[in-house]
Amino acid sequence: MIRFKKVSKVYARGARPALDQVSLEVERGEFVFLVGASGSGKSTFLRLVLREERPTSGSVFVAGRDLAQVSTWKVPHLRRQIGCVFQDFRLLPTKTVFENVAIAMQVIGKPRHQVMTTVPETLEMVGLAGKEKRLPHELSGGEQQRVAIARAFVNRPAIVLADEPTGNLDPTTSVGIMRLLDRINRTGTTIVMATHDDEIVDQMRKRVVELVDGQMVRDQDRGVYGAAR
Amino acid sequence: MRVRFVLSQIGNGLRRNLAMAVSVVLVTFISLAFVGAAILLQTQISNMKDDWYDKVEVSIFLCPASSSVPNCAGGEATEEQVEDLQAVLTSDALSDYVDEVYVESKEQAYEAYLEQFGDQDWAQSITAEQMQMSLRVSLVDPEMYQVVADEVTGRPGVEYVVDQRSILEPLFLILNRATLLAAGLAALMTVTAIMLITTTIRLSAMSRRRETSIMRLVGASNLFIQLPFMLEGALAALLGALLAAGGLWLGVRYIIEDWLASSVRWVNFVSTSDVLLIAPILIGIGIVLAAISSLVSLSRYTKV
Numbered sequence: 001m002i003r004f005k006k007v008s009k010v011y012a013r014g015a016r017p018a019l020d021q022v023s024l025e026v027e028r029g030e031f032v033f034l035v036g037a038s039g040s041g042k043s044t045f046l047r048l049v050l051r052e053e054r055p056t057s058g059s060v061f062v063a064g065r066d067l068a069q070v071s072t073w074k075v076p077h078l079r080r081q082i083g084c085v086f087q088d089f090r091l092l093p094t095k096t097v098f099e100n101v102a103i104a105m106q107v108i109g110k111p112r113h114q115v116m117t118t119v120p121e122t123l124e125m126v127g128l129a130g131k132e133k134r135l136p137h138e139l140s141g142g143e144q145q146r147v148a149i150a151r152a153f154v155n156r157p158a159i160v161l162a163d164e165p166t167g168n169l170d171p172t173t174s175v176g177i178m179r180l181l182d183r184i185n186r187t188g189t190t191i192v193m194a195t196h197d198d199e200i201v202d203q204m205r206k207r208v209v210e211l212v213d214g215q216m217v218r219d220q221d222r223g224v225y226g227a228a229r
Numbered sequence: 230m231r232v233r234f235v236l237s238q239i240g241n242g243l244r245r246n247l248a249m250a251v252s253v254v255l256v257t258f259i260s261l262a263f264v265g266a267a268i269l270l271q272t273q274i275s276n277m278k279d280d281w282y283d284k285v286e287v288s289i290f291l292c293p294a295s296s297s298v299p300n301c302a303g304g305e306a307t308e309e310q311v312e313d314l315q316a317v318l319t320s321d322a323l324s325d326y327v328d329e330v331y332v333e334s335k336e337q338a339y340e341a342y343l344e345q346f347g348d349q350d351w352a353q354s355i356t357a358e359q360m361q362m363s364l365r366v367s368l369v370d371p372e373m374y375q376v377v378a379d380e381v382t383g384r385p386g387v388e389y390v391v392d393q394r395s396i397l398e399p400l401f402l403i404l405n406r407a408t409l410l411a412a413g414l415a416a417l418m419t420v421t422a423i424m425l426i427t428t429t430i431r432l433s434a435m436s437r438r439r440e441t442s443i444m445r446l447v448g449a450s451n452l453f454i455q456l457p458f459m460l461e462g463a464l465a466a467l468l469g470a471l472l473a474a475g476g477l478w479l480g481v482r483y484i485i486e487d488w489l490a491s492s493v494r495w496v497n498f499v500s501t502s503d504v505l506l507i508a509p510i511l512i513g514i515g516i517v518l519a520a521i522s523s524l525v526s527l528s529r530y531t532k533v
């Protein structure tokens with residue numbers, strides 16, 4: 001589903017690379033934790049998958065396509081196969097829960113009747129039934145993140161990328177969010193989640209890829225956060 | 230769904246930046262009003278040229294019995310001289326320029342004079358004998374006056390040559406200057422309009438950066454993201470253009486049709502139908518203005 005071939009990313013001339021010769025393959029339906037300290041290159045990895053950034057060297061393949069070959073105007077199509085969740089939720093503060101989720105369908109031109117049925121279904125799935133009319137600031141952090149997850153998942157993407165989705169949440173709430181992501185993963189959706197939350201990683205026992213200063217130092221099935229190097 | 234969505238985006242954008250939207254409308258209005266005024270002035274000039282240039286003639290006044298002009302030292306022009314002049318004017322050399330030549334005798338001049346001023350007291354003292362004989366030449370192309378004038382000036386029996394057109398020139402000069410002024414102001418205001426629309430779109434885009442970044446994230450195409458901004462600009466420019474057309478219409482209707490046209494009857498003035506003709510041009514320019522501004526201001530938002 002996602003394949004990195006000797007990918008390096010250097011942001012500024014002369015700076016040390018944010019990613020350094022990373023090669024990695026993520027299969028369809030896998031759940032992968034991307035762990036590492038702040039600044040180790042996790043977000044950069046995800047941005048390369050989204051083609052928000054382009055690699056300095058090496059190639060990135062998503063769903064079998066070499067992103068270097070994807071023309072700029074096709075990038076939106078690529079992004080429609082990928083759902084994104086962030087630490088800061090990225091919701092529109094003036095739009096209701098329903099509208100925040102519906103926007104993902106509206107921008108790609110889904111018909112109205114489909115939006116009217118799919119959005120409530122998805123909100124129910126993430127546990128927000130009955131809160132469609134609330135504004136983001138009327139929700140708890142965990143609930144806001146559920147809205148963001150609903151938005152990422154509403155178009156049933158093949159891939160969901162999550163960049164520290166529990167970074168702003170307390171441990172109990174985080175567990176709920178992880179259950180949700182796990183459920184989404186079990187629908188066959190590939191999930192790559194960047195995190196430095198060791199408890200979560202240890203609990204889930206999924207594949208763990210560790211980055212240190214942009215270099216991949218570990219790729220372990222059913223791994224834990226702080227395994228011996 | 231998509232159309233409704235885009236429309237609601239536009240509504241939001243305009244509401245959020247109402248003051249800016251209003252200023253864009255006003256600036257477009259003023260700049261296009263000047264553009265329209267320039268076009269109307271030019272229409273007026275060409276109307277008048279069409280009307281008058283056909284009628285204007287070159288008058289070759291022949292030497293009267295007593296004249297201070299050296300060329301007339303020999304006294305009144307003789308029949309022979311008149312015939313010579315007519316021969317020159319109808320010669321092959323001038324046939325490309327001269328359309329028609331006829332002689333206006335003293336009697337004819339007197340009649341024309343009486344017709345024009347006959348009811349005035351002071352005019353009664355003039356007699357036919359005091360009038361001046363002339364050759365009237367109508368030209369193929371009134372602009373080629375100089376060729377004919379050069380050919381006959383100074384020939385025996387010619388006192389002086391008058392191009393009736395030269396009477397009109399000062400008027401056209403004023404109108405042309407006014408056109409230049411209007412066009413200059415139009416250009417200035419157009420630049421202002423482009424800069425203002427550009428700034429407005431940019432501000433609008435900045436204030437919705439969060440929204441657009443989220444839309445981009447969920448896979449909205451560039452066009453879809455930019456369309457609301459472009460349409461906002463286009464809508465404001467369109468309103469400005471309509472206001473400009475409306476303003477010109479009112480101006481022409483009340484100042485020219487109601488007032489000037491009824492007091493100055495010998496001029497064929499521009500009318501509200503001319504305004505209706507140029508309205509589409511103004512709207513077109515307004516939309517082009519908005520399009521240019523959108524391209525300028527959104528080019529940096531096209532990166533994905």
Ligand SMILES: Nc1ncnc2c1ncn2[C@@H]1O[C@H](COP(=O)(O)OP(=O)(O)O)[C@@H](O)[C@H]1O
Pocket residue numbers: 011012017018036037038039040041042043044045
């Ligand atoms: N847009 C950017 N411009 C320049 N440097 C950047 C940019 N984004 C990230 N970096 C640098 O790249 C490195 C990796 O950053 P990042 O991928 O955000 O790490 P993480 O998400 O693991 O904290 C850091 O040193 C960071 O300063």
Ligand SMILES: [Mg+2]
Pocket residue numbers: 039042043044163
């Ligand atoms: Mg990060």
